[in-house]
Amino acid sequence: DVIRDDEIQEARLKLPILAEEQYIIEVINENEIIIIAGETGSGKTTQVPQFLYEAGYALKKQICITEPRRVAAISMSQRVAEEMNLSTQIVSYLIRFEGNVTEETKIKFVTDGVLLKEIHSDFLLTKYSVIILDEAHERTVYTDILIGLLSRIVPLRKKKGDPLKLIIMSATLRVSDFTENQRLFKVAPPVINVESRQFPVTTHFNKRTVENYLKEAYSKVIKIHSKLPEGGILVFLTGQHEVNLLVKKLRITFPLNMKDKLIAEKERIEPNADYNNYPNDFDKNSKGTNKKRNNNQTHINLDDYSIPNDNESNSGEEDELFSDEEDLIGNSSVYHNAQPLWVLPLYSLLPSQKQQQVFKPPPIGYRLCIISTNIAETSLTIPNIKYVVDSGRAKIKLYDKVTGLTSYVVRWTSKASANQRAGRAGRTCPGHCYRLYSSAVFNNEFEDFATPEIQKRPVDDLYLQMKCMNIDKVTNFPFPTAPDLLQLKAAESRLEILGALRNNEVTSLGQSISKFPVLPRFGKMLALSNQHDLFSHTICLVAALSVQEVFLETPWSGSSEEKKQLRQKWASLRREWAGTGNSLLLGDNGVLLRAIGAAEYANSQGKLKEFCQINGLRFNAVTDIRKLRLQLTLEINKNIPALDIIVDPKMEPFNDIQAKLLRQILLAGLGDQIAKKVSLEEANQFKEKAKYKYAYKANSMEDFVFLHQNSVLKKTLPEFVIFQEIYETDKIYMRGVSAIDPE
Numbered sequence: 085d086v087i088r089d090d091e092i093q094e095a096r097l098k099l100p101i102l103a104e105e106q107y108i109i110e111v112i113n114e115n116e117i118i119i120i121a122g123e124t125g126s127g128k129t130t131q132v133p134q135f136l137y138e139a140g141y142a143l144k145k146q147i148c149i150t151e152p153r154r155v156a157a158i159s160m161s162q163r164v165a166e167e168m169n170l171s172t173q174i175v176s177y178l179i180r181f182e183g184n185v186t187e188e189t190k191i192k193f194v195t196d197g198v199l200l201k202e203i204h205s206d207f208l209l210t211k212y213s214v215i216i217l218d219e220a221h222e223r224t225v226y227t228d229i230l231i232g233l234l235s236r237i238v239p240l241r242k243k244k245g246d247p248l249k250l251i252i253m254s255a256t257l258r259v260s261d262f263t264e265n266q267r268l269f270k271v272a273p274p275v276i277n278v279e280s281r282q283f284p285v286t287t288h289f290n291k292r293t294v295e296n297y298l299k300e301a302y303s304k305v306i307k308i309h310s311k312l313p314e315g316g317i318l319v320f321l322t323g324q325h326e327v328n329l330l331v332k333k334l335r336i337t338f339p340l341n342m343k344d345k346l347i348a349e350k351e352r353i354e355p356n357a358d359y360n361n362y363p364n365d366f367d368k369n370s371k372g373t374n375k376k377r378n379n380n381q382t383h384i385n386l387d388d389y390s391i392p393n394d395n396e397s398n399s400g401e402e403d404e405l406f407s408d409e410e411d412l413i414g415n416s417s418v419y420h421n422a423q424p425l426w427v428l429p430l431y432s433l434l435p436s437q438k439q440q441q442v443f444k445p446p447p448i449g450y451r452l453c454i455i456s457t458n459i460a461e462t463s464l465t466i467p468n469i470k471y472v473v474d475s476g477r478a479k480i481k482l483y484d485k486v487t488g489l490t491s492y493v494v495r496w497t498s499k500a501s502a503n504q505r506a507g508r509a510g511r512t513c514p515g516h517c518y519r520l521y522s523s524a525v526f527n528n529e530f531e532d533f534a535t536p537e538i539q540k541r542p543v544d545d546l547y548l549q550m551k552c553m554n555i556d557k558v559t560n561f562p563f564p565t566a567p568d569l570l571q572l573k574a575a576e577s578r579l580e581i582l583g584a585l586r587n588n589e590v591t592s593l594g595q596s597i598s599k600f601p602v603l604p605r606f607g608k609m610l611a612l613s614n615q616h617d618l619f620s621h622t623i624c625l626v627a628a629l630s631v632q633e634v635f636l637e638t639p640w641s642g643s644s645e646e647k648k649q650l651r652q653k654w655a656s657l658r659r660e661w662a663g664t665g666n667s668l669l670l671g672d673n674g675v676l677l678r679a680i681g682a683a684e685y686a687n688s689q690g691k692l693k694e695f696c697q698i699n700g701l702r703f704n705a706v707t708d709i710r711k712l713r714l715q716l717t718l719e720i721n722k723n724i725p726a727l728d729i730i731v732d733p734k735m736e737p738f739n740d741i742q743a744k745l746l747r748q749i750l751l752a753g754l755g756d757q758i759a760k761k762v763s764l765e766e767a768n769q770f771k772e773k774a775k776y777k778y779a780y781k782a783n784s785m786e787d788f789v790f791l792h793q794n795s796v797l798k799k800t801l802p803e804f805v806i807f808q809e810i811y812e813t814d815k816i817y818m819r820g821v822s823a824i825d826p827e
């Protein structure tokens with residue numbers, strides 16, 4: 085029996101979904117597959133797992149809930165555990181790098197990618213009595229594939245007399261993709277529409293659409309805060325950098341008053357649990373690390389109020405959007421006597437402890453103001469928001485279908501998303517949504533719905549995984565929305581080149597590749613490193629390449645002179661890490677390896693955090709790499725027990741011969757990503773002024789590509805290079821570059 089705290093129970097009873105508990109359970113009992121659609125905040129994620137638990141679905145098997153976002157998996161598992169008064173050993177989570185599941189786990193929140201991997205080893209998912217696919221409207225690739233697979237698994241389980249329930253949960257968006265697709269479900273599954281208490285939201289469009297939405301958002305918040313009645317403000321921007329910038333501006337504009345500051349200093353809680361949580365083995369010290377500090381509202385913890393490391397800028401050059409950053413500060417007045425504003429950031433890479441802050445009431449007398457990316461659109465519901473300020477934009481990862489070129493661009497969101505964002509203002513009382521764009525732009529330029537991810541990204545890893553699951557014709561798979569045929573063909577041919585497929589059959593190399601939890605090209609590198617006794621270095625390299633932005637480009641605090649000095653210091657350190665001879669030819673990848681080696685050493689001395697700060701490494705990236713190294717090692721040992729590899733924490737530096745071998749291994753994995761230096765003549769044939777000093781041409785790409793100023797190969801400009809990734813900011817740059825010898 086579940087015994088809940090009174091306070092929790094009271095909050096639950098306010099959710100309309102609770103009135104429908106019995107009906108929902110009846111429909112689930114009588115049907116194998118059902119869809120639950122309901123407004124964000126109506127209680128789907130937190131309540132449906134509890135209904136199932138109390139209806140006995142966790143007696144013999146587990147209940148599994150998938151989330152597209154890691155943060156949602158963590159925070160929802162914690163919330164449900166708290167609501168049910170159960171320990172996190174029973175209501176647990178599992179995401180790619182970590183988790184707290186135990187033998188006793190009954191309710192398990194996972195990311196969709198994790199469940200897909202589980203299907204590999206247990207196609208019928210026999211551990212589970214129910215699978216809930218949450219946030220299905222987000223249409224992530226993994227959720228889409230899971231829907232396709234489960235549409236086949238559910239009937240198979242029924243045939244075996246061991247039925248599995250599938251619940252697809254979605255915000256009220258485009259449910260018809262699931263119900264009207266007869267290849268997916270022959271008989272349309274019943275749809276339960278969860279009612280929600282949604283108050284009216286008045287939408288205000290800007291008369292004109294301004295380019296600098298950041299500045300516009302800033303002045304909108306000032307206006308709301310200084311003129312309008314109480315109620316929280318939620319601002320939607322596109323990325324972490326913008327979020328932190330606006331948070332900073334607003335905190336300058338509406339400073340904490342001195343008295344609060346003093347209390348805050350006194351109450352200051354050291355040390356940050358995240359930093360003490362550096363993993364040294366697979367034991368997850370899950371319990372307690374995220375336990376909240378006390379709930380006393382008058383205490384202000386300045387730790388909550390510090391802006392975390394901003395590491396999003398790739399180029400090291402000033403982002404165009406913020407060129408008038410100074411201007412913005414210059415123009416801002418400081419409202420000393422205004423009601424104070426409690427400004428908090430929210431985005432996926434924010435440590436989960438900090439994310440939890442947004443659920444708590446602000447200190448007494450403060451107005452809550454949350455600056456968020458689209459993470460607050462549907463996956464997290466923030467209480468007591470009355471005003472929404474919507475930039476109308478989102479950061480979207482674009483993939484070129486042929487070259488695989490990725491770039492992040494800021495684009496208009498969809499009408500559906502904009503309406504979701506507006507809806508956030510009407511959860512507790514009538515609200516207002518300020519759209520920083522005109523109604524004409526909304527009507528004419530916004531698409532109705534965002535394109536499902538599967539139609540936007542390369543599908544190599546999925547293609548290989550599906551082939552390994554004996555899905556013969558991937559083109560015939562019951563996708564909710566099928567990916568582009570061109571994409572599937574491109575994936576197939578890349579996998580053939582890699583040697584993972586031959587005549588569209590999985591080779592034994594392909595089998596081993598698919599076992600590694602990394603992209604197929606990295607899987608191949610791992611498979612090859614075996615021959616040269618370079619496992620630990622290759623594992624480290626693959627892990628490092630799988631984690632974004634290991635090096636910081638710019639220090640995030642200090643005067644501009646201090647920043648400059650630190651930048652120079654970092655640059656010279658990176659040159660030192662680059663070494664000479666074959667090591668230098670290994671280029672950025674060699675630097676990465678040495679940096680991680682040095683970080684490991686610092687960690688063994690208990691000085692990792694300082695080391696990262698002084699030497700310009702992103703602490704979270706370094707710990708993620710560590711986790712991935714351990715995980716990769718574990719998986720390799722599981723698949724190929726004879727190897728019995730151990731992660732060498734201090735990792736011996738590589739010698740010249742090993743550097744050469746590592747370049748060959750990189751070439752095997754990245755062989756289709758080669759760039760050749762072009763002649764100056766060719767580089768500048770259409771250029772009159774500001775001539776290029778060099779340029780590269782990458783396989784199939786039309787445009788020239790360049791080495792970033794932070795690349796250690798920028799000095800030597802080798803004839804041929806391989807790169808890990810291409811990205812576009814002011815120019816098209818290569819990332820993760822090594823030199824190769826011309827054949």
Ligand code: ADP
Binds near residue numbers: 099126128129443465
């Ligand atoms: P849905 O999945 O339908 O969007 P949820 O189950 O996530 O809805 O949310 C239901 C309610 O629980 C919301 O009012 C939300 O504010 C609240 N809630 C969710 N997570 C937390 C949390 N960590 N702390 C406090 N309240 C929460």
Ligand code: MG
Binds near residue numbers: 128129463
């Ligand atoms: Mg939800």
